[in-house]
Amino acid sequence: MGLESAQIHQIVKEKFADSVLEEAADAVDPFIVVKPGVIEDLAYFCRDDTRLEFDLLSCISGVDYPERNVIEVIYCLDSTPNKHWLIVKVVLPRDNPRVRTVENVWRTADWHERETYDLLGVTFEGHHNLIRILCAEDWVGYPLRRDYVMPETYRGIRNVVY
Amino acid sequence: MSGLLLAQTPPTVGELANQWNTNPHQGGLYLESALYQLVDAMGSSLTLPPWLVVAATLLVVCLLVFGFINVFGLFVVWLERKASAHIQCRYGPMEVGPHGVLQTIADGIKLTSKEDIVPRLADRPLFVLAPIIVFAGVLVRFVPLPFGQELVASDMDLGLFFVAAVGSVEVIGVILAGWSSNNKWSLFATMRTATQMVSYEIPLGLAFVSVIVCAGTFSLQEIIAQQEGWFWNWFILKNPFLLLMAPIYLVASLAECKRAPFDLPEAESELVSGFHTEYSGMRFAIFFLAEYAAMYLVSAIAVVLFFGGWWTGIPLIDGIGMGADASAGAAVTGFVIKAAVMVSKAVFLVFVQIWVRWTLPRVRLDQMMFICWKVLTPIALVCLVGATLWHLASGGGGLFGIPALLGLDG
Amino acid sequence: MPEVKTEEMLLNMGPQHPSTHGVFRVVIRTDGEMVLESESHIGYLHRCFEKVAENNNYLQVVPYTDRMDYLCAMANNLGYAQTVEKLMKLQVPERAEYIRVIVTELNRIASHLMAFGTYGMDLGAMTPFLYAFRDREMLLKIFEKLCGQRLNYSYIRVGGVTFDMTDEILADIERFCEYFEPDILKEYNDLLSYNGIFISRAANVGVLPVDLAISYGVTGPSLRGSGVARDLRKDEPSSIYDRFDFDVMVGSGEMGTVGDCWDRYMVRVREMTESVKIVRQAIRDIPSGPFCDKKAFRGVKPPKGEVYHKIEGARGEVGFYLVSDGTVKPYRVKARGPSFCNISVLDALTSKGDCMVADMVAIIGSLDIVMGEVDR
Numbered sequence: 021m022g023l024e025s026a027q028i029h030q031i032v033k034e035k036f037a038d039s040v041l042e043e044a045a046d047a048v049d050p051f052i053v054v055k056p057g058v059i060e061d062l063a064y065f066c067r068d069d070t071r072l073e074f075d076l077l078s079c080i081s082g083v084d085y086p087e088r089n090v091i092e093v094i095y096c097l098d099s100t101p102n103k104h105w106l107i108v109k110v111v112l113p114r115d116n117p118r119v120r121t122v123e124n125v126w127r128t129a130d131w132h133e134r135e136t137y138d139l140l141g142v143t144f145e146g147h148h149n150l151i152r153i154l155c156a157e158d159w160v161g162y163p164l165r166r167d168y169v170m171p172e173t174y175r176g177i178r179n180v181v182y
Numbered sequence: 183m184s185g186l187l188l189a190q191t192p193p194t195v196g197e198l199a200n201q202w203n204t205n206p207h208q209g210g211l212y213l214e215s216a217l218y219q220l221v222d223a224m225g226s227s228l229t230l231p232p233w234l235v236v237a238a239t240l241l242v243v244c245l246l247v248f249g250f251i252n253v254f255g256l257f258v259v260w261l262e263r264k265a266s267a268h269i270q271c272r273y274g275p276m277e278v279g280p281h282g283v284l285q286t287i288a289d290g291i292k293l294t295s296k297e298d299i300v301p302r303l304a305d306r307p308l309f310v311l312a313p314i315i316v317f318a319g320v321l322v323r324f325v326p327l328p329f330g331q332e333l334v335a336s337d338m339d340l341g342l343f344f345v346a347a348v349g350s351v352e353v354i355g356v357i358l359a360g361w362s363s364n365n366k367w368s369l370f371a372t373m374r375t376a377t378q379m380v381s382y383e384i385p386l387g388l389a390f391v392s393v394i395v396c397a398g399t400f401s402l403q404e405i406i407a408q409q410e411g412w413f414w415n416w417f418i419l420k421n422p423f424l425l426l427m428a429p430i431y432l433v434a435s436l437a438e439c440k441r442a443p444f445d446l447p448e449a450e451s452e453l454v455s456g457f458h459t460e461y462s463g464m465r466f467a468i469f470f471l472a473e474y475a476a477m478y479l480v481s482a483i484a485v486v487l488f489f490g491g492w493w494t495g496i497p498l499i500d501g502i503g504m505g506a507d508a509s510a511g512a513a514v515t516g517f518v519i520k521a522a523v524m525v526s527k528a529v530f531l532v533f534v535q536i537w538v539r540w541t542l543p544r545v546r547l548d549q550m551m552f553i554c555w556k557v558l559t560p561i562a563l564v565c566l567v568g569a570t571l572w573h574l575a576s577g578g579g580g581l582f583g584i585p586a587l588l589g590l591d592g
Numbered sequence: 593m594p595e596v597k598t599e600e601m602l603l604n605m606g607p608q609h610p611s612t613h614g615v616f617r618v619v620i621r622t623d624g625e626m627v628l629e630s631e632s633h634i635g636y637l638h639r640c641f642e643k644v645a646e647n648n649n650y651l652q653v654v655p656y657t658d659r660m661d662y663l664c665a666m667a668n669n670l671g672y673a674q675t676v677e678k679l680m681k682l683q684v685p686e687r688a689e690y691i692r693v694i695v696t697e698l699n700r701i702a703s704h705l706m707a708f709g710t711y712g713m714d715l716g717a718m719t720p721f722l723y724a725f726r727d728r729e730m731l732l733k734i735f736e737k738l739c740g741q742r743l744n745y746s747y748i749r750v751g752g753v754t755f756d757m758t759d760e761i762l763a764d765i766e767r768f769c770e771y772f773e774p775d776i777l778k779e780y781n782d783l784l785s786y787n788g789i790f791i792s793r794a795a796n797v798g799v800l801p802v803d804l805a806i807s808y809g810v811t812g813p814s815l816r817g818s819g820v821a822r823d824l825r826k827d828e829p830s831s832i833y834d835r836f837d838f839d840v841m842v843g844s845g846e847m848g849t850v851g852d853c854w855d856r857y858m859v860r861v862r863e864m865t866e867s868v869k870i871v872r873q874a875i876r877d878i879p880s881g882p883f884c885d886k887k888a889f890r891g892v893k894p895p896k897g898e899v900y901h902k903i904e905g906a907r908g909e910v911g912f913y914l915v916s917d918g919t920v921k922p923y924r925v926k927a928r929g930p931s932f933c934n935i936s937v938l939d940a941l942t943s944k945g946d947c948m949v950a951d952m953v954a955i956i957g958s959l960d961i962v963m964g965e966v967d968r
Contacts, residue, residue, distance in 0.1 A: 047897055047898070048678060048679055048681070048897050048898075048899045049678075049898065049899045049900055051898075075806045075807070076806050076809060076811075077809055078809070078900070078902065078909065078911055078928060079900075079911055079913065079926065079928040081913045081924070081926035082926075083915055083923070083924045083926075084924075094898075094900075094913065096900050096911070096913065096928075100806055100820060100822050103827050103828065105828075107900060126807055126809070127804075127807040127808045127809075127936075127940070128807065128808050128809030128933050128936060130936065131932065131933070131936045139642070152635075153634060153635055154634070154635040154638040154967060154968075155635065155638065156635070163640065163643060164642060164643055166646075266718075269719055270718070270719050270722035270723070271722060271723065271726050272722065366601060366603055366604075367603070370603070370949070373624075374625075442716060443716065443789055445716065446950075540718060540719050541717075541719060541783075542716075542717065542787065542789055543712065543715045543716040543717035543784070543787065543789045543790045543793060544715060544716025544717075544789070544793070545789055545792070545793070546792075546793055546948065546950045546951070547625055547948065547950065548625075548948070549789075549792055549793075
């Protein structure tokens with residue numbers, strides 16, 4: 021049976037002591053915040069460590085906080101054999117959000133990171149094919165940002181403003 | 183007909199009428215000979231050159247066959263829609279005419295009134311030519327096909343050989359259709375079709391040959407004539423190897439008609455519509471009609487070869503109108519019965535084809551090739567050899583020749 | 593003798609195609625009939641669900657969740673409602689929980705019927721499609737009686753369900769269960785599942801190894817077809833799923849290899865039996881009482897915080913990551929559609945080099961995707 025969130029956080033903190041910036045243990049869904057630079061190593065660790073075995077990356081979400089001037093990228097990890105989960109957050113500066121890719125750890129990160137790049141503008145360094153996935157390939161702007169304004173026209177098609 | 187072509191002096195119409203009159207089994211449309219006799223009776227009041235009479239008669243015959251194909255097409259499209267609907271727990275066409283019998287006419291009117299679209303980058307001459315070639319390949323094969331006793335366009339001595347040989351023209355039409363469409367998906371389908379149709383001609387041909395061996399003749403009328411009598415004289419029961427060969431023929435004919443489970447060429451869920459994706463309106467209707475005509479053709483050939491042709495298999499019914507002293511009424515009744523029996527047997531086999539289409543999924547290309555070359559062809563070869571040897575040993579009597587061998591033949 | 597050289601063809605299985613289950617584009621590089629490489633392009637059905645959700649309040653977002661996986665809309669509604677309830681720590685009445693389970697399982701049956709029918713149609717058998725829709729029609733009639741809608745229900749909302757399930761509807765559902773299982777499923781198995789041609793088209797085709805599947809985030813029947821017994825209804829049960837007794841169907845390589853198309857297809861057909869089991873138990877045990885939390889229906893204002901909740905939809909793990917800033921509108925709703933990850937495995941499966949163009953159709957059909965939740 022799986023470990024509790026507190027125990028999982030403890031295991032991660034043992035390995036990455038100085039990179040874990042925050043641990044929200046009493047939130048509805050406990051999560052940890054780590055430094056952006058360590059995410060790739062953390063990903064390998066989470067997947068390969070025998071106590072954790074996080075082999076399934078459920079989803080990568082990006083959240084835009086313009087008041088705090090950050091973009092958070094949230095990784096929701098899951099473990100099929102152990103049936104426990106972990107939420108890891110990375111906080112990036114809003115004007116240049118860059119973080120290492122984890123697509124070599126979990127192949128599903130390929131498309132999830134492309135979507136986060138497409139909608140929020142987060143650049144995943146080392147990604148082999150970081151192009152837009154949901155919007156058209158020559159779209160300008162990052163739609164899911166809070167200050168996004170729809171363009172007037174796209175390739176001559178006028179935008180309808182209600 | 184050969185006399186017409188090889189004679190030193192062209193025969194008179196009277197001579198033509200006599201020629202057909204004296205030898206009923208030597209082929210010829212009853213109507214044809216009747217037309218000759220009519221012209222002959224009008225005699226000297228009309229000085230028509232014989233070649234004109236012959237040409238006009240042939241045209242009439244051709245139009246009759248073409249008309250049969252059209253009417254049959256109307257009927258079988260309705261049959262397919264109704265049969266498929268009832269298999270699928272629904273009703274099918276019910277609005278136009280009682281139980282939708284006029285639906286196909288409405289569809290035909292719709293198709294003729296559609297805009298004729300030829301893709302701009304398509305090869306226009308080939309695009310226009312392709313449906314014509316496909317339809318011609320099917321239409322010509324109807325020439326030696328009997329519709330009843332003495333109801334045949336032209337009873338050729340090499341009837342079966344002719345059917346097998348000319349059928350390959352259809353493949354050319356299909357290739358032209360796919361190539362000239364300038365559409366990669368059509369091309370895909372064309373390649374599949376060409377492979378399929380050419381491959382399945384082998385088991386088909388072997389089925390023909392084994393029946394020819396047992397019958398000793400290529401002529402379709404002769405083959406049917408040899409199945410006279412009780413139903414165990416039918417070729418399917420004359421020879422156990424022919425009993426095995428009949429399913430092989432039926433499966434190969436499904437593949438030749440591009441019907442499911444061998445409908446890769448028009449795999450609706452993979453290639454939209456296969457080689458006739460780009461065709462619309464009347465051109466598409468020609469492909470459609472050619473497909474249904476081919477279905478009738480192979481079913482009719484199956485009936486001729488294996489299932490007794492126009493004989494019902496019960497001598498009492500078969501004997502109506504036969505014999506030199508039969509009355510005119512009985513002769514006409516017998517004539518009609520035989521035509522009805524022939525056509526309805528073929529229609530039943532067409533219904534079986536429709537039934538199979540809506541039941542089975544589609545085989546993949548490599549599986550289809552496997553079935554043809556590694557299953558059907560070896561079995562067909564074995565059956566051919568076996569049928570020959572059995573025929574030689576048993577002398578070709580009914581019920582696998584066993585009663586004859588045992589001396590029970592009365 | 594010089595080698596015969598063949599040219600490679602670049603085919604576009606375009607956004608409009610009879611068998612790509614929605615607007616999905618695959619660019620295939622083929623050598624004759626063999627596929628060398630394929631590249632998937634999605635985004636043709638992107639309707640900006642997540643952006644819209646930021647501008648509407650929690651109740652107004654519910655119809656948008658329906659339209660993500662429109663074939664199993666109840667599961668989407670359930671996932672979203674449970675996510676908000678998790679954040680609010682809201683307890684939903686017992687009767688509402690039972691009703692939710694019943695409708696979700698019925699919708700799962702309807703969705704699997706659709707998958708079964710369209711898969712048969714993709715492979716050329718047109719008749720099972722009509723039979724599946726005949727039975728699906730009964731389910732849609734029940735749903736129409738229940739909430740007025742046949743496809744996009746918006747029935748499960750934060751706090752409970754919209755309308756009560758009357759005894760008449762419960763009787764209808766029981767009648768459907770009697771009709772459906774086991775006779776109809778036996779009919780489907782006889783007609784399609786154990787048909788020789790179908791088996792030769794689906795078995796040993798598109799074999800999905802377990803590690804590849806989990807790495808690509810495949811969940812649901814597609815993962816269970818590869819032998820992994822992962823079902824969120826059993827592993828991380830939300831609401832009252834732990835009260836029901838049912839089995840997790842897993843592919844075992846019965847007709848070919850473990851993880852081939854036939855296994856994935858058969859998992860879906862067998863799951864319908866299990867769903868009927870759950871529905872029967874729920875009908876037997878459903879209590880009387882309120883069917884919604886009236887205060888929640890009047891307005892929802894979760895506290896500040898974030899939560900990730902996932903449930904087992906018909907196609908896999910439906911997840912919602914909800915960020916709330918304490919107002920009546922969500923700050924961010926990220927929806928994880930299972931088909932998004934399921935379809936990403938297609939390029940890996942076809943690049944192995946043993947796949948034909950006809951097999952691609954079989955693989956896409958067996959992964960059972962809905963473009964609505966791929967693109968959201």
